[in-house]
Amino acid sequence: MEYSLKIGGEYHSTLYIEGFSQMMNNPSYCYKFYWLEAIVNIISEGTAVTTFNDIIDEMISNAWYSVREFHIHLSGMPMDGNVKDGLERAIDTLTELSDLAANASKVEIKNAIKEYDGELKEAKEQLTKNVPGRALAGFFSQSSEAVPWSSIKRLTEYVKRIDSSIVRLPYTFGDSSKLKKEVHFDSDWMKMIQDNTVAIHGWIQYEKVKWLQNNNPEVPGLVHKLAPMDEKIRKLNKVRDLWEGVLNVREVRDVFTGQPIQRKKYDVDHFIPWSFVMNDELWNLMPMDSSLNSSKSNKLPKWDPFFKTFAENQYGMYNLIHNQNELHKRFEDCYKDNLHSIWAGQELYRPGNTMEEFCNILEKNMRPVYDSAKRQGYEIWNFV
DSSP states (O other): OOOOOOOOSTTGGGSOHHHHHTTTSSOSSTHHHHHHHHHHHHHHTTOSEEEHHHHHHHHHHHHHHHHHTTOOOBTBOOTTOOOOOHHHHHHHHHHHHSOOOTTOOHHHHHHHHHHTHHHHHHHHHHHTSSHHHHTTHHHHTTOOSOOOTTOHHHHHHHHHHHHHHTOOOSEEEOSOOGGGOEEEEOHHHHHHHHHTHHHHHHHHHHHHHHHHHHHOTTOTTGGGOSSOOOGGGOOOHHHHHHHHHHHHHSOOBOTTTOSBOOTTSEEEEESSOHHHHOSOOGGGEEEEEHHHHHHHTTOEEOHHHHHHHHHHHHHHHHHHHTTOHHHHHHHHTTHHHHOOOHHIIIIISSTTOOHHHHHHHHHHHHHHHHHHHHHHTOOEEOOO
16 A cells, blocks of 8 residues: 655645655665654744754654664665664764663753764764755756756755746755755745645655665564654553463462562563564563563563573463463453464464473464564673
8 A cells, every 4th residue: 555645735736746755765775764754843843944963863863762772774784784874873873972761752862962963973964965955856857957966065056046946845955064054944845844744744654664664574563663652552451360360370480580470579571572572462471570670671581591481381371271261261351452463373372282382382483583683683681
């Protein structure tokens, strides 16, 4: 399905909407998506003149969460393993310089950018070399004059020239240099963008997700990894009820400490981090000592030896749900929010699995997800 962007308003006949619709065409890197998104955000605040520097700061802030919290590579990874995307490198540099949390707020991120402005200057300047002009390429097709891509000075003059004589552009450039270069927004384009901000944001997100998913093919739920998410959306109540029922019947030992789980002193947590799988599937959830949860956080536990204990606990729960009606009812209560994986319903939780069969099915399906998270850059939790 293609995203359809329909723009209306009294300015429609005076603006070259087709050129605007091409602003994210033919990207070589992710920059075009974040450039346009930053411009839309700035215009929505009523700003008529900004600078390359302020737009780049907005781009870094908008991409921060995807890169830091979810380990998304903005333009994929080359074979040598080095980050090739300039925006991602800028975020990595800021990460090394500051103590910003992965889920830092936009205000905190922008304050840190200002604090380390000198150290980030080179990375930020690299981001201004092509995108500001290339994003306007769909408008340049209205002119027969060759575009002077190799010179920012001549490109600035070219943009002003065709804006005044051939086609109205969303923005033109001022005469300052590098990060101080001004970006002047056309008043009618501002009105159009302000009137259609929600639709334009939806279009940008749609195109961005297609790009990022193509460059991160192993990452599940990528559409949910563009901005901070409210953790209240997690659906763990029914799973906790199920494990409470299990604890009423048998002892369950903590996967990491080996000690018996204590009532009211445990959390229901994900073996493979929620931030990677982006779901609350029963097969990935375990009761865990509350005191360890903040330490584990967004990290991967070591597969050996912890998966073995995790799988055995899961099998213990599996045995009980097929032998006790009350626990089977609690298991069924998990269907809505915690039992969506086809393989789990058809293979893992079907009656009659031996412990060996159950653990093999669980490992066969979880290990590739675990390995994908590890390749994506999730840190291994060194539990001692």
